[in-house]
Amino acid sequence: MSVNNHNAVLDAIVASLAAAMPTRFVQRSLVDPANALAAQLLAGLVCVVNEGGGDFANYRGREGDLGKMDVRLVGFVKVDEGTVAADVERAELDLLGSLLLWVNTTAVPGLDVVTPGDWTQSKQLEHPYGWLALALTVKT
Numbered sequence: 001m002s003v004n005n006h007n008a009v010l011d012a013i014v015a016s017l018a019a020a021m022p023t024r025f026v027q028r029s030l031v032d033p034a035n036a037l038a039a040q041l042l043a044g045l046v047c048v049v050n051e052g053g054g055d056f057a058n059y060r061g062r063e064g065d066l067g068k069m070d071v072r073l074v075g076f077v078k079v080d081e082g083t084v085a086a087d088v089e090r091a092e093l094d095l096l097g098s099l100l101l102w103v104n105t106t107a108v109p110g111l112d113v114v115t116p117g118d119w120t121q122s123k124q125l126e127h128p129y130g131w132l133a134l135a136l137t138v139k140t
Helices: 006-020 038-043 085-105
Strands: 025-027 045-054 068-078 113-121 129-139
Touching (some): 006 025, 006 068, 006 085, 006 129, 038 045, 038 068, 068 085, 085 129
Antiparallel strands (some): 045 068, 068 129
């Protein structure tokens, strides 16, 4: 498949994630979690951002076709005051589980392949706040 509207790819990912995870908040804009609503952070806020792409076919007649996009899902969480730092890690891993379940069970309309890559998390350093980032490769 070849994509000439990469914005539509990102919008489709946002719509699919939002439908698959109705108790969480999903958006395309990356935010500073200090400016997010507490209810969003308690539920889990997922920001879909593009990092770039490439790996095009680039043979005669297919220049710029059959590439990939490198997308990052950045999730922010908050746990209640008075909890321990490990609770932030639990909330992050719960969000990661939801994201991986989405990858494994939900087809994104118009996209052939979405695969997860590396992920990282806050290491409990910002309790009661936490974050994680999951890399996705989207074949276009």
